[in-house]
Amino acid sequence: MxxxxxxxxxxxxxxxxxxxxxxxxxxxxxxxxxxxxxxxxxxxxxxxxxxxxxxxxxxxxHPAWVKAVSEQAATLGHISNFFTSPPQIALAEKIHEILDLPEGSAVFLSNSGAEANEAALKMARRAGGGGRPIIIAVDGAFHGRTMGALSLTAKAAYREPFAPGVPGVVHVPYGDVDALAAAINDTTAAVFIEPIQGEVGVRTHPAGYLRAARELTSAAGALLILDEVQSGIGRTGTWFAHQDPAIGEGVVPDIITSAKGLGGGMPIGATITVGTENTGLLSAGQHGTTFGGNPIACAAALAVLTTIETExxxxxxxxxxxxxxxxxxxxxxxxxxxxxxxxxxxxxxxxxxxxxxxxxxxxxxxxxxxxxxxxxxxxxxxxxxxxxxxxxxxxxxxxxxxxx
Structure with a gap:
């Protein structure tokens, strides 16, 4: 030792x-x-x-988590994305269930919140048939530290040493619906929003902000992407923060990203597309990850969701x-x-x-x-x-x- x-x-x-x-x-x-x-x-x-x-x-x-990880590790560890496994399918089905997703929705599994947001960023590049250069993020946001996610992250001290970052990202003032409305037009691919901003001290948006974001993006043909990496998986008292009417205001996003609590300690991320049109933003071969959907990580995540429910x-x-x-x-x-x-x-x-x-x-x-x-x-x-x-x-x- x-x-x-x-x-x-x-x-x-x-x-x-x-x-x-x-x-x-x-x-x-x-x-x-x-x-x-x-x-x-x-x-x-x-x-x-x-x-x-x-x-x-x-x-x-937690005993249920330890049991799931141990049994899966003793059964099947890694198989690559050329194949699927029972834990992967069962986890995706459970995510569909807790979000009550419509037909045609889908789950892309990766390894972290940053990776989940990177996948969403690539989907945003395909919005409106592609060719829309602008992606909007909100001041105070934290979406990760990989290059794409970092470009969406507000803190200058994180971004500036690695400038210029992903082109076309615009940061709008927190809580300002007028500024958001002025920034969104037919060149906008997507708006990324955390329902609760964790890195600025746990901050929710003013009443009406998420609803306005949904209305503005829908009118412009842009995506509304909710980053629930920190606020999801039961942390706020609902499966995802936007499902709480006081936070989400009844908004249905186009894409949801999840990670952190999903694996309960095992690395896993999820990019969840709502509806057939959004699921079709990426086709076979346009994205991937070697470890995404790993049987052990999926077994752990399924144990987390099941235990949250049963307890x-x-x-x-x-x-x-x-x-x-x-x-x-x-x-x-x-x-x-x-x-x-x-x-x-x-x-x-x-x-x-x-x-x-x-x-x-x-x-x-x-x-x-x-x-x-x-x-x-x-x-x-x-x-x-x-x-x-x-x-x-x-x-x-x-x-x-x-x-x-």
Missing amino acids: SEATTGTATWRDDFSRVLSPVFGTPQLDIVRGRGSYVWDADGKQYLDLLAGIAVNALGHC GLLDRAGRLGEQLRTELAGVPGVAGVTGQGLLLGVELAGDSPDAKAVAARALEAGFIVNPVTPERLRLAPPLTITHEEIAPFLTALPDLLTHD
Whole structure:
């Protein structure tokens, strides 16, 4: 066994010696997880209120997930995209079911949210028969870091070192229907929108915005593409955030992208086309991925969806999320709480809030949270978490916020 488990200095040195620096130095060397908790190399326990950035929907090592992955790994691992497998078909059927997709809809399986958005971007290039150069994204958006997805991502610090990126991408101001309307015309291929923007502190759109986006894109013959990579798979109390009438306003998109919680810890992404016309945007040979639809990843995802259903986790996420919103809003030092279900943003009060420092103190106290902006913490715990497990964090939070 490596010396990486013998002490903090050793594993940090080992990491720096052999791994890429793109993520910076990790905060912890995590060696084990169970339910809502993880343990580091020194044996310290942490309550995981981030769940791998909304990935571990069932928490760590859920028995149903472990069983599905183990049995599939012992049966059939990888077969390439020349073939299909029972888990792949069963997963696609389940996705059709939970979205109540119309006939002619289809699921393209890949390996991540960025890949799901890359597929959607290629579909957008085919919209309206092709030849439409403009693709619109919204300020504050995060769609991934591969070159196409990066071009749709709003943060300049992410995009500018790799400019010029994909041509024709236009970013419109957040929440401004007039600006969106002015940007959409017969040269527009698609509009990409996250129903809840995670990377700017968990932000929903103003009332009427998604409905206006649907009306404007339909009138222009452009696609409406909803990125549900972070907000989907039960996180908001519905299978996908746009299915909540308060968020989605009854909108039916042309394409939906999913990942993160879908695999519950296994890499998988999905690009879901709604209806025959949208499914026909890409034909055989125009896109592909070697590992997409891998039997093990599909078995894991199917276990996630089935368990969410059988354990009533949609309703639980909605009810617990509403309770947490109320309790968090009452904590001294909290200026507000945004989001829905178990995807929440905690806005810090004060003239110079420092979410990074608060998150560091929380980690020292045994709580994993995410300082997503200088003013906000992001919480995205497992859908299986209980209020009893969260209670110690709520008790500790006032001191974490006011500590000098």
